[in-house]
Structures are given as C-alpha cells and as structure tokens.
Amino acid sequence: MTGERTVPRITRDLRSLSKRGIEFVVGEVTSIDVASLRIHTANRSLLYDYLVIALGVDYSSEEVPGLNRAWTFYHGDGAEGLRDELAGFPGGQVAIVVPTLPYKCPPSPFEGAFLIDALLRGRGIRDSSRISIYTPEDLPIASAGEEVGAKVLSLLAERDIRFSGGVNLKSVNHETRQINFQDAEPVPFDLLVAAPVHRAPKVLRGSGLLGADGWVAVDPQQLNTVAEDVYAIGDCTSVPMPNGGMLPKAGVFAHGQAEVVARNLTAEIGGHDPIWAFGGQGACFMETGGGKAAYIIGDYYAEPTRVRLLGPSRFRHWTKAGFERVWLWRWF
C-alpha cells in the first residue's frame, strides 16, 4: 500500500517446496469428503490418512451495499490499487472501516491508519486531511484486552487519528460519499478503505466441519476437528479462548498450530505419543509509520488474557523486516 514492498518481492511459488520432498498439487479443492477420506479437485481425487485443512478465508463484500467499491489492503491487488489511489489523493476525509468481525490480524486497520497518516504527512497534505476508523469493537484490538486497547487509542490520538468503536456498517453511498451505520449517524468520506467481509472458504460449507459460528471448530490444543484424523489450522478455524472470545486470525497462530499438528502427526506415524499442544502464545508487529513498529505479545489462552503492547521503535520495524527476509530465505 505504501509502495515500500512490491507483490513479487513478498510472494513465492509454493511449487518450490518440492525440493523438500513435498508434493505440491496445484488445483482448487472442490470438495472434502471426510466419510470416504478423500479430497477432490477438478481433475484429481486424493485419498488421505490424515488431513490438515489450512484454507484461510473467503472474502466477500456483497453483504453490504456499496462495500465492493471500497479500497482495501487485505490482498495484493487491493494494496497495489490503493497505493496508486493514495499517490493521487489530494487530501480530504479518509475513512477506514471494519464491516464485520472477525477479520484477519486485529491490528491491521490501525496499522493501515498509521501508514496512511505517515504517507499523507510525507506528501504535506495531512493538515488538510482527516483519518477516521470505524469498527464494531468498542476498543482497538479487543482480543488483546483493555490495556493494549488503551495504548493503541493513545497512539492514534498522538497522530490525530479518530476512533469510533461499537459501530456496524449498513451501506455505502458512493454518489453522496456517505457511510451509513446501523447504530450511528452517517459520516462523509473522500477515500474509503475497508476490510472485506470474512467467511469460511466455500468448499468447507458442505463438509460437516463447520461449527455454529460458521468456522471450522477445533480443539484449542490439538487442533483436531469433529472428523477423525482431520485437523484444521489458521484463519479457517474457530478456536475458543477461555475468556469466551475467538482466537484472532493471525499468521503467528497459523504457524504455531502448524508446528503442533506436524509434530504430533510425525510422532503418531512413528508410533509415538502425540504430546505437543498449542498454548495460545503469539506476537505480532504493528507498523506505526515513520519507519517504526510496535510489538504486541502475549498469552491468549490465559484467563484473563495476558497481552502487552511494547511501544513503537525503529528496532522493532527492522526486526519485522529481518523476520520477513529470514522466513523467505529459510523456506524458499
């Protein structure tokens, strides 16, 4: 979105995993049949002993009239489109909207706001602009608790970014440039940036694996689903936290869960006890603009949740950039 990275620089062809002895099948999974232990693609049917589902989310926008014309940084094409739009933006009202919960990476709308703030400052048009965030949650990053929420509020206030919590999007009128809420007064916008509506992938809907909340129900520690030898990790899951909430959708959790499932399956196949358990620990960086990032770290399975926000620094920004480099080098 800021142009500091390009999509080719941060994406890799997964087929290169074959050099690690992993057969990578390119194809869309069209159905999952847990009764006959098979998954199907358009031209193949694969029999499994163990299945690990890591299908992420489907994005949509048709639930909210007008949302499909909002700019978004939640996928590569959207980020590139928004980058070009921001480059020509003359200043005005920037609205960043979360239409529904859950969405990927709870800090992402705030991170987006900080980066847009820095970008507009760099272009000398921040004084003629207003940046506002609208979200159904009462506090920023509600899953991380009140202390983190209060710190994010103060970081937003330092940069004159306005926060409106507890509001639910109803529709967007692009002719009058107005955002309508179910429970608040309409607000004007010149540039609308929004998260898409997040849903479990379509292929999972007839699989019998979804819980009442529409996501794959899993055991919080072992990540097994209701079907035997079927596991699910990452964004497609619903992991209950002790405080009654759902574990946030974040890469750090997908990664931690993947390691637990991989180790347990390796143990089981080797005739050992599967002793690994996912503990709900996670950390993520939140870019705050000007080459700095904050760090949010904690234990999401603790009761009450124990999560801290470590303030913005250049060191944290460079740690994040280093993580990206090491990750890509190690796997690809």
Ligand SMILES: Cc1cc2nc3c(=O)[nH]c(=O)nc-3n(C[C@H](O)[C@H](O)[C@H](O)COP(=O)(O)OP(=O)(O)OC[C@H]3O[C@@H](n4cnc5c(N)ncnc54)[C@H](O)[C@@H]3O)c2cc1C
């Ligand atoms: C703007 C933004 C910022 C973020 N920042 C952070 C951060 O700082 N830290 C953090 O931890 N997380 C962050 N995240 C969240 C992180 O990207 C996701 O939580 C993570 O990628 C989830 O991994 P996953 O494997 O569950 O799903 P994905 O990475 O989405 O992978 C799912 C894969 O399944 C494929 N797929 C789906 N359906 C099918 C099908 N039918 N057949 C075949 N393939 C299919 C998809 O194409 C995709 O490749 C951020 C997300 C966004 C959008």
